[in-house]
Amino acid sequence: KQEVTQIPAALSVPEGENLVLNCSFTDSAIYNLQWFRQDPGKGLTSLLLIQSSQREQTSGRLNASLDKSSGRSTLYIAASQPGDSATYLCAVYGNTGKLIFGQGTTLQVKP
Amino acid sequence: EAGVTQSPTHLIKTRGQQATLRCSPISGHTSVYWYQQALGLGLQFLLWYDEGEERNRGNFPPRFSGRQFPNYSSELNVNALELEDSALYLCASSLSRGALSYNEQFFGPGTRLTVL
Numbered sequence: 744k745q746e747v748t749q750i751p752a753a754l755s756v757p758e759g760e761n762l763v764l765n766c767s768f769t770d771s772a773i774y775n776l777q778w779f780r781q782d783p784g785k786g787l788t789s790l791l792l793i794q795s796s797q798r799e800q801t802s803g804r805l806n807a808s809l810d811k812s813s814g815r816s817t818l819y820i821a822a823s824q825p826g827d828s829a830t831y832l833c834a835v836y837g838n839t840g841k842l843i844f845g846q847g848t849t850l851q852v853k854p
Numbered sequence: 855e856a857g858v859t860q861s862p863t864h865l866i867k868t869r870g871q872q873a874t875l876r877c878s879p880i881s882g883h884t885s886v887y888w889y890q891q892a893l894g895l896g897l898q899f900l901l902w903y904d905e906g907e908e909r910n911r912g913n914f915p916p917r918f919s920g921r922q923f924p925n926y927s928s929e930l931n932v933n934a935l936e937l938e939d940s941a942l943y944l945c946a947s948s949l950s951r952g953a954l955s956y957n958e959q960f961f962g963p964g965t966r967l968t969v970l
Contacts, residue, residue, distance in 0.1 A: 775958075777958070779961075784942075784966070785963070785964070786942075786944055786961055786962060786963040786964040787944065787961040789958075789960070789961070792958055832897070834897075839910050840885070840887070840902040840904075840909055840910045841887065841899035841902060841910060841912070842887075842889075842897075842899065842946075842959060843899070844896055844897040844898075845896070846896045847896070
């Protein structure tokens, strides 16, 4: 059974810091991995999707990497801003049609 | 192009009642997925419909059911509501999955269900 774990559960940093969010999964037989952002009480905003054949994806200040063999992904946020404050979710695509989500990392960026 | 839409935005029901949530997928998408996000439990997979048929179901009681219509929109029905059914319900859509491929899921804004 696939399990997805995100560490840390919460993170507070001063504005301008670079930071790394971690995601690990127990079954390396995934199709793809996706990072989402969720603001309080809101739906999901897709940040980056990494296909199983890729090792990383970049969008602006965000960079996500994927190492299937070790069951790990990281989301790197450069030069953090208060507007980056949100919960970040990692999810893996298995072969059953469903996305399996981690519990998320709640990020607070202080001005 | 319009994204995934869900209605209603908020829904308030009392214990024992039934709730119906609706989802319209992105044009051209034939797969619809339902997820529940209850407080403290994270996002849990509920149901997957593709081409009008239920393809997979999460670990939820039979009180949770749904259907997909010929236009690929979908309904989620929750019968005999319990307090713990209070949650954000998210719908996602994707192109139909091939046998050996995935297709990215795009999420709607969600329906907040409150059971009193």
